[in-house]
Amino acid sequence: MVTNATTIEEQLASLTRAIEGLMKHVQEQNAQIARLINKADNTDANHIMGKQVETHDEVETPARQQYTEKDKYAKELQISFDGLISVDQLKEFIEGTIRSKIEGTSKSSITYSKSYTPRIDCLKVLMGYQPPKFR
Numbered sequence: 001m002v003t004n005a006t007t008i009e010e011q012l013a014s015l016t017r018a019i020e021g022l023m024k025h026v027q028e029q030n031a032q033i034a035r036l037i038n039k040a041d042n043t044d045a046n047h048i049m050g051k052q053v054e055t056h057d058e059v060e061t062p063a064r065q066q067y068t069e070k071d072k073y074a075k076e077l078q079i080s081f082d083g084l085i086s087v088d089q090l091k092e093f094i095e096g097t098i099r100s101k102i103e104g105t106s107k108s109s110i111t112y113s114k115s116y117t118p119r120i121d122c123l124k125v126l127m128g129y130q131p132p133k134f135r
Helices: 008-054 062-076 087-105 116-122
Strands: none
Touching: none
C-alpha cells in the first residue's frame, strides 16, 4: 500500500513556502491599495483645488469633508517597519472607506447590469442536455 505521507520537515517546508507566497501577495495588494489611495487623494485634491477657485466663501465643501475623512483614515493607519498593517486597522480602514463611498455616491448611484440575453449566452450547457418539455 502506497501513501502520500510526508515528513514533518517536508510539511514545514511546504507551509513555509505557502506563507511566503501569501506574504508576497499581501504586500503586492498593500502596494496596489496604496497606489489607488494616492490616486484617489490626488484626484480629490485636484477636485478640491478647482472648487476653491470657484467658491472662496464656502467653509467646508462636501468634497473637502470627504477628503479630510479619507485623510483621517490614512493617518490612523500605523504601518510596521516591515510595511505590514494589522488586520484590525485594515478592516477599520476598509469599512470607513466603504462607508464614505456609500454616503457620497448613494444619491447619484447608477448601476449597470448586463441584459438578460448576454448573461444566458455565458452559461455553460452540458453536452447532450435536453431541456424539459412543457405541456
